[in-house]
Amino acid sequence: MRKLLPERKREKPQIILTNLIDVILILVFFFMITSSFAKEKNKIPIELPGASSGISNENELLTITVDSNGRPYLNGIEADSSMLREQVMEFTSTNKDASILVEADVATDYGKVVGVLDEIRSAGGKNIGLSTKAKPGSR
Numbered sequence: 001m002r003k004l005l006p007e008r009k010r011e012k013p014q015i016i017l018t019n020l021i022d023v024i025l026i027l028v029f030f031f032m033i034t035s036s037f038a039k040e041k042n043k044i045p046i047e048l049p050g051a052s053s054g055i056s057n058e059n060e061l062l063t064i065t066v067d068s069n070g071r072p073y074l075n076g077i078e079a080d081s082s083m084l085r086e087q088v089m090e091f092t093s094t095n096k097d098a099s100i101l102v103e104a105d106v107a108t109d110y111g112k113v114v115g116v117l118d119e120i121r122s123a124g125g126k127n128i129g130l131s132t133k134a135k136p137g138s139r
Contacts, residue, residue, distance in 0.1 A: 044073050046105040051132035061099035062091045063131075064120070068105040070112030072119075081119050088123035096126060103131040 044065045064084065065073040072079050074087055092098050100120055104113045120128055 044076060046103060047107070048103060048131055048133040049106040050135040061101050061129075062087065063101045063103060064116060066102065066104040066108050066113055066116055068107040070109055070115075072116050084116070084119050085123040088120050088125045092124045092126075096124070098125075099127045099129060100125045101129050101131050 044067055046065060046067055072084055088100065102116060117128060
């Protein structure tokens with residue numbers, strides 16, 4: 001019996017790597033970008049006061065956040081005065097000039113911020129900075 005269609009050679013199945021590499025590259029970019037946002041997960045929502053003469057500090061620092069009610073926070077956890085002192089002493093034990101940053105809400109009572117600054121100073125903190133946001137039109 002005669003065949004109507006000619007016989008074809010069967011090709012072996014192949015995996016096309018070009019598309020796979022594109023997908024992997026997109027996933028790498030996605031995870032790199034999303035991991036940069038993960039640093040701010042314990043951030044307390046506060047409104048920082050504006051200042052035109054602020055400078056940025058890229059050194060390793062301890063950040064203490066004071067909310068609008070005057071409560072201090074360390075890494076998103078509310079801290080009492082003993083915990084605050086303990087963390088400041090631990091942070092400054094290796095370097096006495098280590099930077100400590102205080103982020104206080106613009107609506108926070110000035111006396112509460114001074115109380116937190118006093119706790120930091122009495123625990124051995126020397127290099128203390130106040131966090132601000134840049135005013136529009138500055139620098």
